Amino acid sequence: MEKETLFIAFSTQKGGVGKTAFTVLMASYLHYVKELETAVVDCDYPQHSIVEMRQRDMEQVMKDNYYKKMAYNQFTTLKRKAYPVEKSLPEDAIKTAETLIENATKQPDIIFFDLPGTLNSKGVVKTLAGMDYIFSPVSADRVVLESTLKFATMLNENLVSVGKGNIKGLHLIWNMVDGREKNELYEVYENVIGELGLNILKTFVPDSKRFRRELTSGHKPVFRSTLFPAHNTLLKGSNLDLLAKEILQTIKQ
Known part of the structure; x- marks a missing residue:
């Protein structure tokens, strides 16, 4: 029996809370470390941030022998080629993913979708309905929290709970948590989240500048x-590995 490719989106209506960062970090961690076959459909029109990041990464590797050697060692040691990053419009995202699966040498285990941060963009709701799982990053900022809860509640009431679309699970993720531990305020928020019939993962992601560190000429x-x-060296304390473990448990991979 042919395996199923899972469609996953880190999605929210509020910008700046990490949906694109989570998409890249999780796709790369699962692909290069956990050795799952991943791919990304970047339908965050018009900026297509992940497509542009792939271009920057490739340019940096091609012009810098340090990173060129890193890429060579990764390929020869792990036998892991770079995962595909495909550009798409939101309304064409599912079709783009299906074409990617048809043309893949190895069928992807997971395809991540990076969507625009507004439900008003053409095709976004339809594409969200085609996801198997949706994860919504949220912070303890009141504006961000209200916006994300409104977004998640709308999806839960109009798609998940009534069985429309393919969504098997909708989960929030605490992001940009100040300090090493969550405080009592988060317990209050989690009670509200529970009363709304929503789920939130146990793993929280701390606020850290490391999440913005990309390839540079400084070889950091x-x-x-x-x-x-x-x-x-940067993974420790980021909770990225713990988040990946909980997500894999949630999607049963």
């Missing part, structure tokens, strides 16, 4: 890249 350890996984 990289955290966010489409060609390399997060460096081990």
Whole structure:
């Protein structure tokens, strides 16, 4: 029996809370570290941030022997080629993913979708309905929280709970948590989230500048890249590995 490719989106209506960063970090970690076959459909029109990141990554590798050697060692040691990053319009995202699957040498285990941060964009709701799982990053900022809860509640009431579309699970993720531990305020928020019939993962992601560290000419350890996984020295304390483990448990991979 042919395996099923899971469609997953880190999606929210509020910009700046990490949906694109999570997409790249999780795709790279699962592909290069956990050795799952992943791909990304970047339908965040018009900026297509992940497509542009892949271009920057490739340019940096091609002109810098340090990163060129890193890429060579990764390929020869892990036998892992770079995962595909495809550009698409939101309304064409599912078709783009299906074509990607048809043309793949190895069928992807997971395809991640990076969508626009508004439900008003053409095709976004239809594409969200085609996801198997949706994860919504949220912070303890009141404006962000209200916006994300409104977004998640709308999806839950109009798609998930009534069985429209393919969505098997909708989960929130605490992001940009200040300090090493969550405080009592988060318990209050989680009670509200539960009363709304929504789920939130146990793993929280701390606020850290490391999440913005990409390939540079300075050869510092990289955290966010489409060609390399997060460096081990930066992985510790980021909770990215713990988040990946909980997500894999949630989607039963």
